[in-house]
Amino acid sequence: MADLDPTRPVRAGEELEAEALRRLLDRHAPQLAGPVEVEQFPRGHSNLTYRLRVAGTELVLRRPPKGAKQIKAGHDMRREYTVLTRLRPVWPKVPRTLFYVPEEESPFGVQLYVMERVPGLILRGTKLPAGLELDAPSMRVVSETVVDTLVELHGVDPAAAGLADFGKPQGYVQRQVAGWTERYARARTDDVPDMERLAGWLAAHLPPDRPGAIIHNDFKYDNVVLDPADLTKVRAVLDWEMATLGDPVSDLGMTLAYWFEPGETEMVGPAAFGPTALPGNLTREEIVQRYATRSGRAVDDVVFHYVLGLFKVAVIAQQIYFRYRQGLTQDERFAGLGFAVALLAQVAVRAVDRNRISGLLD
Numbered sequence: 001m002a003d004l005d006p007t008r009p010v011r012a013g014e015e016l017e018a019e020a021l022r023r024l025l026d027r028h029a030p031q032l033a034g035p036v037e038v039e040q041f042p043r044g045h046s047n048l049t050y051r052l053r054v055a056g057t058e059l060v061l062r063r064p065p066k067g068a069k070q071i072k073a074g075h076d077m078r079r080e081y082t083v084l085t086r087l088r089p090v091w092p093k094v095p096r097t098l099f100y101v102p103e104e105e106s107p108f109g110v111q112l113y114v115m116e117r118v119p120g121l122i123l124r125g126t127k128l129p130a131g132l133e134l135d136a137p138s139m140r141v142v143s144e145t146v147v148d149t150l151v152e153l154h155g156v157d158p159a160a161a162g163l164a165d166f167g168k169p170q171g172y173v174q175r176q177v178a179g180w181t182e183r184y185a186r187a188r189t190d191d192v193p194d195m196e197r198l199a200g201w202l203a204a205h206l207p208p209d210r211p212g213a214i215i216h217n218d219f220k221y222d223n224v225v226l227d228p229a230d231l232t233k234v235r236a237v238l239d240w241e242m243a244t245l246g247d248p249v250s251d252l253g254m255t256l257a258y259w260f261e262p263g264e265t266e267m268v269g270p271a272a273f274g275p276t277a278l279p280g281n282l283t284r285e286e287i288v289q290r291y292a293t294r295s296g297r298a299v300d301d302v303v304f305h306y307v308l309g310l311f312k313v314a315v316i317a318q319q320i321y322f323r324y325r326q327g328l329t330q331d332e333r334f335a336g337l338g339f340a341v342a343l344l345a346q347v348a349v350r351a352v353d354r355n356r357i358s359g360l361l362d
Contacts, residue, residue: 139280167245169212253305
């Protein structure tokens with residue numbers, strides 16, 4: 001079977017200077033001696049992620065992209081490092097961290113951290129890795145495993161993980177709506193009336209607070225590392241850059257926002273993420289039902305959280321598109337994200353108008 005999560009040569013403008021990297025490892029991981037090979041994970045849309053090979057060990061380095069100082073949300077490496085380090089002893093489905101370097105001590109002028117690489121299968125897009133076949137029954141089991149893992153995470157006691165002060169659950173959703181509306185305004189490039197309408201609707205339909213949980217805020221297929229030998233086992237969950245304490249159904253809403261069903265991928269085109277439309281996957285309604293049954297939580301406000309999730313994904317796309325338009329990244333994948341923002345907003349408006357999370361093409 002081919003490499004399950006392949007890397008590529010580092011993109012122009014995103015290189016890590018080799019001698020500086022060697023000095024960094026000498027200081028923080030002196031046991032890892034010898035030459036360092038660097039490649040880049042090409043799929044991410046936010047923070048930059050590199051694979052380091054040194055002394056027979058594979059590591060992962062994470063750092064913010066260029067332009068992160070203008071768009072700070074989601075680029076706090078210390079926060080991501082902290083949640084991984086504290087969570088692992090009580091919920092080991094996260095990579096083991098090695099060290100964190102603040103901006104003022106970094107040879108690259110940005111904060112960063114290094115962790116172990118967890119090998120495994122990551123499902124991205126609708127094209128499966130060479131040698132892997134997933135029939136409909138197998139795909140259903142995988143989708144159930146993903147939902148059950150989210151339920152597991154939300155059941156972790158924040159105090160036991162040393163994360164009781166990691167966020168403020170009270171007023172969380174209200175702050176989310178206000179904060180993401182503000183982020184959109186700062187990164188706005190084009191006129192998208194649906195985004196303005198959604199911001200107003202969300203502010204006017206805030207649900208009541210519920211008890212908080214540790215939430216990932218970007219929980220989807222391509223952030224889950226599966227065991228290739230047993231797809232019912234999750235080896236690790238990645239990309240904790242937006243994790244906090246907050247409303248767990250809001251976290252579910254983010255997962256639903258990335259979960260496009262058969263037929264929808266043609267409508268939204270470049271806004272569709274992952275293999276969720278492949279035969280066998282749970283529908284969004286089935287995800288909600290399974291989550292409610294397994295977690296025991298009420299999900300009567302799930303339409304709101306689904307719409308908020310779509311709005312947030314659209315803002316994330318807009319922020320990346322803003323960096324592209326500013327010339328802060330040369331990654332041509334980002335050229336069509338302005339179009340994706342409008343498509344995501346269109347889906348969210350349909351959910352608002354029909355007060356449901358499925359059947360949006362009817």
